[in-house]
Amino acid sequence: MSLKKFTSLAAAAVVVMLTSAICRGAEEIRVGALLALSGPAAFLGSPEQKALRLIVDQMNAKGGIDGHSIKLIVYDTEGNSTNAGQQFRRLAESESVAVIVGPSTTGESLAIKPIANELKVPTITLAGAEAVVVPPTRYVFKTPPTDRVVARHMLGYFKQHGLATIGLLSSADGFGQTGANMIAELAPSYGITINAKEEFGPRDTDMTAQVLKIRDSGADAMLIWSVNPGPTIILRNAKAVGYNKPIFNSYGGATQQLITQAGDAAEGTYVSSMRLLAPEAVPTNDPIHDIVNKIATDYQKKFGEAAPTFAAHTYDAMLIIDAAVKKIKGPITRDAIADAIPTVELPGGNGYFRFSATDHNGIDESSKPMVMMRVKNGSWIVVE
Numbered sequence: 001m002s003l004k005k006f007t008s009l010a011a012a013a014v015v016v017m018l019t020s021a022i023c024r025g026a027e028e029i030r031v032g033a034l035l036a037l038s039g040p041a042a043f044l045g046s047p048e049q050k051a052l053r054l055i056v057d058q059m060n061a062k063g064g065i066d067g068h069s070i071k072l073i074v075y076d077t078e079g080n081s082t083n084a085g086q087q088f089r090r091l092a093e094s095e096s097v098a099v100i101v102g103p104s105t106t107g108e109s110l111a112i113k114p115i116a117n118e119l120k121v122p123t124i125t126l127a128g129a130e131a132v133v134v135p136p137t138r139y140v141f142k143t144p145p146t147d148r149v150v151a152r153h154m155l156g157y158f159k160q161h162g163l164a165t166i167g168l169l170s171s172a173d174g175f176g177q178t179g180a181n182m183i184a185e186l187a188p189s190y191g192i193t194i195n196a197k198e199e200f201g202p203r204d205t206d207m208t209a210q211v212l213k214i215r216d217s218g219a220d221a222m223l224i225w226s227v228n229p230g231p232t233i234i235l236r237n238a239k240a241v242g243y244n245k246p247i248f249n250s251y252g253g254a255t256q257q258l259i260t261q262a263g264d265a266a267e268g269t270y271v272s273s274m275r276l277l278a279p280e281a282v283p284t285n286d287p288i289h290d291i292v293n294k295i296a297t298d299y300q301k302k303f304g305e306a307a308p309t310f311a312a313h314t315y316d317a318m319l320i321i322d323a324a325v326k327k328i329k330g331p332i333t334r335d336a337i338a339d340a341i342p343t344v345e346l347p348g349g350n351g352y353f354r355f356s357a358t359d360h361n362g363i364d365e366s367s368k369p370m371v372m373m374r375v376k377n378g379s380w381i382v383v384e
Contacts, residue, residue, distance in 0.1 A: 312349025
């Protein structure tokens with residue numbers, strides 16, 4: 001037998017062993033998680049891990065998922081795409097997980113997408129970009145609303161309030177670039193012109209030059225598409241140069257941290273956010289009211305702080321895994337989970353999910369997942 005043929009047979013045997021291990025472990029479902037627990041994206045990974053451990057503990061206290069206990073294995077990617085890829089393979093091949101939650105960022109999620117499909121591991125990412133799930137692939141899903149949903153929400157608000165021109169300032173990373181491209185694609189259909197389109201590096205510490213270019217463009221408002229610390233720095237820079245037009249942030253800035261770090265420079269800024277940032281504003285007849293308020297209450301009680309919107313990303317992922325596993329009639333394999341997720345429909349912290357074979361995010365504008373908020377007297381308030 002040739003070495004090449006022997007290697008191929010050995011690899012196939014490993015796959016069979018891993019799949020069988022998942023099937024045999026009737027008493028345990030192994031869930032892997034790739035989270036940015038350190039590095040510049042730790043503000044995402046930290047609440048994601050807290051919420052993930054919170055719901056896993058709650059599920060295990062009630063007997064797990066359909067009688068199967070949950071074994072959670074968490075790796076810190078540091079927000080690094082190379083790390084995420086290597087750790088994904090370790091979770092899949094060495095830890096024999098049935099499903100993976102994460103990574104935290106768009107760049108990482110785009111990097112592991114082909115790996116998830118290569119290794120045939122169902123993966124629920126925590127990224128914003130539509131490109132993670134469009135076109136849909138069998139094994140990759142996500143929980144935050146797509147950047148298309150958020151862009152439409154923001155552009156609709158601009159049109160409704162007579163903001164016909166904007167200056168767009170985005171980060172030169174996966175999240176910022178895909179979001180900026182989405183705004184540029186959709187703006188004409190809303191009758192909105194982009195007067196200036198500026199970019200900055202994720203590690204830049206001063207964006208005054210870009211703010212001045214947007215100011216000098218005469219745009220009616222500024223739109224920031226980035227996660228922290230970018231928005232915090234920009235708000236400070238804008239205050240320093242006397243920028244006096246409305247400033248809007250994408251959902252990457254939907255956090256109490258923005259107010260804490262920017263101080264009075266955050267006053268008056270807007271953000272398009274999921275509902276967890278203001279759970280009290282969710283109507284009692286809204287299908288997601290109960291789950292949003294449960295996440296907010298349980299997180300506050302457990303950790304002594306308000307739940308950031310990012311906490312819903314992992315919480316929702318576990319709700320989806322729970323619902324998918326309960327739909328499986330036979331052995332709980334990776335393929336069975338991947339095939340069950342597109343049949344899931346449920347309320348979550350990020351919105352009402354309706355997955356399908358062609359929609360691996362499951363959230364669209366029909367469930368109105370986004371709400372416009374503004375900083376007033378140092379707190380977020382709902383303005384629509």
